[in-house]
Amino acid sequence: MTLALAPSPIKSPSRLHRFFRYLSRNKSLGFGLFILLALVAFTVIGLMVIDPNDAYPLSAPTRRPPSWEFPFGTDFFGRDMLAVMVVGMWQTAFIGVVAGGVGTFIGVVLGFISAYFGGITDAVIRITCQILTPIPVLLIQVVVAGSLDKRDVTIFIMALIVVMLAWMAPTLVIRSQVLTMKERQFVSVAKLSGVSDMGIIFKEILPNLMPFVAAAFVGQIFLAVFASFYLAVLGLGPLREPLLGNIIWLAQAQGAFFNGWWWWPIAPSVGMILILGSLALINMGLDELSNPRVRKSE
Amino acid sequence: MTLMLIARRFGFLFVVIWAASTITFFIPRLSSVNPVRERFAELARMGGYSPDDLEKIVASFSKQFGLDRPLWDQYIDYLYSVVRLDFGYSLNRYPVTVVELIYQSLPWTIGLLLVSTIISFVIGNLLGAVAAWPRAPRWARNFSTPFVLFMGVPPVLMGVLLLFFVGFRLKLLPLGGAYSIGLVPEVSWSFALDLFRHQILPALALILGSIGSWVLTMRGMGITIQGEDYVNFAEHKGLRGRRIFRDYYLRNALLPQVTGFALALGTVVTSAIIVEGLFALPGVGTVLINAIRANDFPVIYGIVLFITIAIATIMTLMEFLYPILDPRIKNS
């Protein structure tokens, strides 16, 4: 008794090939990654090419519009805007990755502990998160940044401030994911087979958490960059540093548009838009990856 | 709707306010910066007092305002004053109180917020709903895509771009301020028009910056809802497409969006604040930004606390809205 013949086997494409094919379908992920890589290239190449000192005041003639010598022009304080962009991007990336990474880490650890061990630990962590959620995080960061002596604020401190209140969301997300997994059978099976608690954590649960952790990480980077930008735009950033938000704040303070120095706030704005935009696109793309229903069919 | 439930909700609200107050109380006092001393030092620099006199002034000021009392006593006092919405005096514009500053500037902020939030929410959700509705024409569904691209552009950057292109390059709309310099506020059409023209760019910045997330989330929600059995059965019943869209699809997809709105309040308000600063509108945001520049700490903390209380209260009130929207939610 035979059924109809199966089609002849097709050679399965390599992983790299499949990755690129997926990227062309998941346009937001592909596009976002492309922009991000372009920015990274800009920053890396830039760091090798320019003199970082040019990003600080009095290193170039002031208020020059874009030209061959100064592709992005110079600002009121005599900063070469190109250097500013490169150094600023690097600093933004630093804050984003460090703060984002720490925030994600805290979130994963807390969320995990909360869900896995349950009981009072869970209750305390959960309620703390719930109470802190309605409080606008950014404003508290304003309070913190505003209370510091303006001279004390460095890039590193910025990152710390940004991380302070960002861990709640990933904690709750990871917690709910672990809770779901705890109920699922593969954990009980592992336990019955005698796998130790640590073993379960690392071999069974963590691998399944990875998509959520990755999405949370990207989200945290986005929030960190966002928050540091907002603080800087309000004038609460490390004022000496050419952080992109700082530049915009300074430009506004000096009435850049009224005076016609349009390139001054525009360059960092475009840079910021590209950074945030690429991160948002990647976030959307990862979202589609993990939610099959939103996935566009081939 | 039991009394227990109302008590519990407002109890939670008070806990949140308490937490926020505690944070705003302790954090500044943890730093080495003494705002009073800073302020007087600044005045001293301008006026020429000697350092000894400065210390005496600071000491008497502290005594006057109870800043030399034990921390715990100050804390209790502080909580007590928060409940009365007394945030103290502005350092810079003494004897104007913080509350007065807020009171003067709040109407501008509320106006801007209300308009831009409502427009962003309504249009964003409609676009997202249409984008996911299979029976909608192709052009309508693709219409929403560019708006999603705006998601990566936060309102303040959107504001900068708009300022640049529309205000600076095209000179179509004003670059900032509440109304044109030299105009005297009056009740007339021409003044109202001028006011309006100054509000367009900031409102547009806020709307375009936030509409993307509504479109995206509603689209995601819509994809789920349109596949639901009851939407299908509605078609089996022979209902008209428009009725199905409105009563079966939209009404269900909007529910989580309303919850999402409550959660997004914080972001909405903080974006508005910064956009206000960018466009120099005389709202709460500009007051805050000026306070930051001038190290006017009571104003900074007062505004932050005020906004937190406002947001938390609105969120609590919105919770009473949910059972009305979704009959499945039981008030237990």
Add this chain to the structure above:
Amino acid sequence: MNTADTKPDLAQVIDAPEPTPVLQVNNLDVSYYTDSGRAKALDDLSFTLNAGEKLGIVGESGSGKSTLALAMMRMIKAPGRIDGGQVRVDDTNLTALDDETMRKARLMKIAYIPQGAMNSLNPVMRIGAQMVDAVISHVEKEPKSAIVERCMLALESVDLPRSAFRMFPHELSGGMKQRVCIAIGILLQPQVIIADEPTSALDVVTQRQVMETIDRVREKINAAVILIGHDMGLMAQFVDRVAVMYAGRLVEVSTVREMFTAPKHPYSKALINCLPNLENKGVFQGIPGLAPSLLRLPGGCAFHPRCAQVMDICRSRRPETTVEPNGRTVICHLIKQEAEIGQPS
């Protein structure tokens, strides 16, 4: 095709109304055009239904039962398409109607009772509102009170209290929700009612209630009912005739008595054999092999790879239809042969 009277009782024959075909499905072809190819969900399907008659449609998962229901309601969505054939209700060809007229025909001429009533009612609308909007979408200018009364009567017909009108779906039990769907189905007194596995999600007691309700309302409005399912026991108790489907094709249509006592098509025989009975208690029977993928149907008769009585011709030629004098239809080479030779099977 005439309804067979299995008990030739003269009185009954004289009193029975002249059977009038109220539903005619002629050569219905439905395919799904997927990325993996074209799946023929329904292939040259034809049958007739008379007013007041109950037809059961049975088949394995993937046999095309639900597709048939959707096709009759013209609810086939992309990538599916009705490639050909007709669905005529009372002389109106539903497949040829424009969208707006078909929309009106739904619920007025032909109604559908869904499988999972659990989720078929809008959670944020009251039951009454969902019944009223069905009515006002079809009937112009009926005064509000008349519409409400119509809905109340429908609720009463399915044994639900009038208070259910103001309730929300989550306040009702599964069986009650199913009965609401039935009530909606009869609101406009359609000529054909399609019940797609209306009891699969219910417990046995509720099952009986629901089936009795369907029977009662059918009698009241003299509608023809198509019951789709795979619960043979339910079929035996409820329907007049049974149609067996396999891989998108009809293989046999007989009266319920004939089907259960003397099935003719090898597939029907195998199905009946699978039913547990008192003699072979505890011995589970199945049919060897798997139902074919609709993308790659076997040549000739779709069932031939699993047929115990397969002949050479079955592998290459589509079987033809044999219609017996009492209206019984079998689509099989073996049966055709036996019919021609004159042998009983």
